[in-house]
Amino acid sequence: MQGVLDFLLKYWVQLVDALVIVGVFPLLAGYVVLLERKVMADMQARLGPMRVGPHGLLQPLADAVKLMIKEDIIPESADRLIFWLAPVLSVTAAMLAFAAIAVGPGFLIADMNIGLLFILAISSMGIFGIVLGGWASNSHYSLLGALRSAAQLVSYEVAVGMAMVAGLLLAGTLSMKDIVLAQADRGVWFVFVAPIAFVIYLIGSVAETNRAPFDMPEAESELVAGYMTEYSGFRWALYFLAEYANMVVVGSVATTLFLGGWLRPFPSVAWLNFLDVVPPLVMLGVTGYCFYRVPRQTGKDQSFIMLIFAGICLLITLPLALVLAPVPQLAALKPGIHGAFWFIAKVMLYVYVFLWARFTFPRYRFDQLMRLGWHYLIPLSIVNVMAVATAVLLKENGVNPFVAFGGTALATVLVAMWLVRAGQAREQEAAAARAEQSA
C-alpha cells in the first residue's frame, strides 16, 4: 500500500499528463479531421462544414456523438475477439506514441533515453491493428486491403528508419528531449544540415500513415475501404482516430528530429530575439479575429459559441504574453510555454503538407508504390546515412561543415538522379518488351 502511494507521489505529474492525453486525444484527432475538411474544401473551391458551430467548429463533437450512437454491426462470420481487438490495437499504438513526444522542455511524459526507438517500436505494433482488422472482417477485399497496407507500412518503415538514423547521427542520442537540445547547441535545425533525410522522412511518413498519394489500400474506388470496410460506428471511429493521431505523431517526430522541436527559428541568434513576440502576437490576431466575427455569425447560438472560442483563444494568448514579462519566475516558464506554441505550429505545418499532398496528387498504384519504396527510397536512404556519417566524420576532423555537409548532400542527390535514370531505363525496357509481346 505504501509502495503504491510512493509511486503515485513520485509520478503524479506523468499520470495526470497521461490522463490528459487519453482524454484529449479524441478531441485532438477530431479537430485534425476538421482541419483536413476545411483545408480540403478550401483547395476545392468550396467551404466545408459550416453549420455545426460557427464555421463548423463543433463538427467533431457532432461526428463523435453520431459515431457513438450508431449500431454496432459485427459480420456474422467474423472472429469476435480479433474484430474487437484490432481497432483497440491501432488506437493504443497511436496513443502510446504520445508518451515519448516532448512538446516542450518540461512537457513530456517519459524522458526515455530511447524515445525515438520507442516510437518506432510502437508504430510497428500499430501494423497489427490493420492486419488483424482486415482478417477479422472475413471478407476477401478487406483481407487483401489489409495485407497490402501492412506490406506498404513495413516497406516504408525501413526508409523512414534510415532517415531517422541520419538525423540521429547528427544528434548523437535517441532521447527526444536531448535531440532538440542538440539542435539548440548547434544553433541550427537539422533539416538544414540533412535536408535529404528530411525529404525521405516526409515521403516515407506519408506512406507510413496510409495517406494519399499512398492510400491505395483504403481507396474508395478500389477496394471500397480496404481493411476498414466492415467496421462501422465507434470501431470505425477508433480506426479513423488512430490514423489522424498517427499523422500527428509522425509530424511530432519530424519536428523533433529535423525542425528543431520547441525551438523558435534561430534560437541562438540574439538579434532575432524579437521573434519571441510572434507567438502572443499570432494568438492575439486569432483572438481578435474571432471576436470580430462574433456578431457576424448566422445566429445567436453560433455567435455565442464563437464567443466561447474567442475566449479560449484569449486564454491561450495570456500565458504566451505573460511569460515575456521581465519577472524571473515567469521568464523561467518561457521556454516551456513558447516552446509548446512553436512545437504545435511546426507539427501543424507538417500536417498541412500532408493534407496539401492528399488533395493535389492522384494515387499511386500499389506496385508503383512498392517500387518507389524499394527501388528508390530505401537505396537512397542508405546512401544518405553513409553520406551523413561521412560528413560528420569530416566535420570532426576539421573540414568546414558547409563543405562537408554540402558535398555529401550533393553526392546523395547525384545518386538519386542516377537511380531515377536507371528506373526510367528499366521502365522503357519493360514497355518495349510489352509492346513487342502484343505486336
Next chain:
Amino acid sequence: MDETRITGMPPVEETAVPGADEIVLNMGPQHPSTHGVLRVKLRLDGEKIEGSECFIGYLHRGVEKIAEHRTYQQFAPYVDRMDYVAAVSNGLGYCEAVEKLLGAEAPPRARVVRTILTELQRIASHLLWLGTHALDIGALTPVFYCLREREEILKIFEKYCGARLTTHAFRIGGLQYETYDGFEHDVKRFCVDFASKVDEYEQLLTGNRIWVGRTKGIGLLNSEQAIALGVTGPPLRASGVKWDIRKAMPYAAYDQYEFEIPTGKNGDTYDRYLVRMEEMRQSRRICLQAIENIPSGPIMAKVGKVLKPPPGEVYHAIEAPKGEIGYYVVSDGTTQPYRVRVRPPSFINLQALDTMVRGHLVADVVAIIGTLDIVLGEVDR
C-alpha cells in the same frame, strides 16, 4: 493473340477450370467507379488480368421499342435520356435524322445556335469526364473545378430551354425557343474565362509524375484494333486515326468554322486524356467563332405540326462527345416511326474494354473504364 479479329473472351463459365493461380473477380454492378451499373467479370492471374467480360443491361429501358409507339416529336425527349451527360448532342442527332427523312433543313440561324449549344455540351461532357476520371485515379480536387465550369454551361442551358440535364433543346425542323437576351454575352464570357481554366487542369495533371505513371502505357489500343472494333470518338483519335464526323461529313454549321482535330500517337490513356483536353479547347474556338455572327432569320423550318415523313430509311450520324452517335430511322409513312435504332458510341467503345485491359493490373481497370468515357444510359438504352 490476333488483334485484328474481334473476339471477346469466351464466357467465363464455359472455360475449363481456371488454372491454379487464376481467380475470377467480379466488379459491380454497384461499384464506386464503374460510372453506372456495369458489371465486369475479370479473370485474374494473381493480379494480372487475363480476360474480362462485361455484363450490361442493368439500365435497359426499352427506348428503341418505345420509339415505335410515339410520334416523332414525342420521342425527342426520350433521346436525351440515353447519354444523359450530353443530352443536347443526342437531340441534335435525332432531329437532324428526322429532318433528313422529311427532306427539310433547319434554317441557318437554327443551325448556328445548334452548333453553339452542341459545342458547349461537348465541353460540359468532357469536363464531367475529366472530373470523374481524375477522381477514380485518386486526384480528389479536379472534379470540383470541372463541376464549377460545368455549372456555368448548365446555367446557360437552363436560361435557354429551362432544363440543365435532359434539355430537349432542339425540335425537328429547328429550334423552339429564340435565344434569350444576353445569350451571346453569356457564351462569350464563358469562352473567354474557360481558356485559363483548361490550362489550370493541365497544370494540375498533365506533367504530374503520378498521373503520367497511372495513365501512360495503360489501356493500349492501336489504330487497327480501334478500327476493327468500331471504336469512335476520342479513343479512335487517340489511337492515331484522324476521323471526326464534323470534318468528314459536316452537319449543322460545322463547315463554316475553323477547328482542328486532335489526334494521339500511342492510343493509351494518357493520349486519350490529351485528346479530350485539346477537344475542349477546339470546342471553345468553335463557340467563339460562331457567337461572332449568328445569322438572323427564322428558327424553325416549315415542317408542319403533324410529321408524316414519306416511307424510307435514313442513317444519320453526328460526332457526340463520346463518339459517333448514329440514328437509323425507318419510316412507314405514319406519324410514328417504324423503327429507331440508335448506334450508341459508349456501347461500341465498351467492346474494346477486353482488348485494352489484358495484361494490366486490377487497379488499372478503373482507369481504363474511365478513359473510355461510357455512360450506361447509352450502353443499355
Next chain:
Amino acid sequence: MGNEILFYFFAGLAVLSGALVVTMRNVVHSAIFLITALLATAGLYLTLNAEFLFAVQIILYVGGIMVLFVFVIMLVNLDVALHQVQFNRQSWVAGLLSVALLAELLAALALARNSVSGSQLLPAPRLAAPGGGNTEEIGRLLFHNYVIPFEIASILLLVALVGAVVMGKKRI
C-alpha cells in the same frame, strides 16, 4: 519492491501466453498470444534496465517476425488446422519430459545460487559503464569489441536476403 511486482507480472504473462499459444485452436489466436509472449519478454528486458533490447525486441520480433507469421497464416488455408485434434496420444510422454526439464532447470538455478562452482553457470552480469545507457553500451560492444562478428552476421543476413529474393522471383 516495484521491480518484483513488474517481474512477476511480465513473467506470468509470458508463461501464460506461451501456454495459450500451444493450446489455442485458432491459429490467429495463437499468433496473437505469441505476440503477447514476446511483449512480455520485452517487458522483462525493461525491468533489467536493458531498454535498447526492449525496443529492438518489439521492432524486430513483434513488428517484423510476427508480421511475417501473420501474413503467412492469413494467406494459407486455415480450415485444416481447425479440425485437427489438439492433443495426441503421446501427450503424457511430453508432459513427463517437460516436468523433467523443469526439474533440471530449477536444480541448476538452486545450485547457481548456493554453491561457488555453480556460480559459473550463471555469471553475474556486467554493469554498464557509469553515464552510459544500454544503447551506448551495446553500441560500444558491437563496434569496438565484437565488430568482426557483427559484420559477418550482417553479411550473413544480406546473403539470406538476396537468396530469398532470388528464390522468390519469377524471373530475374
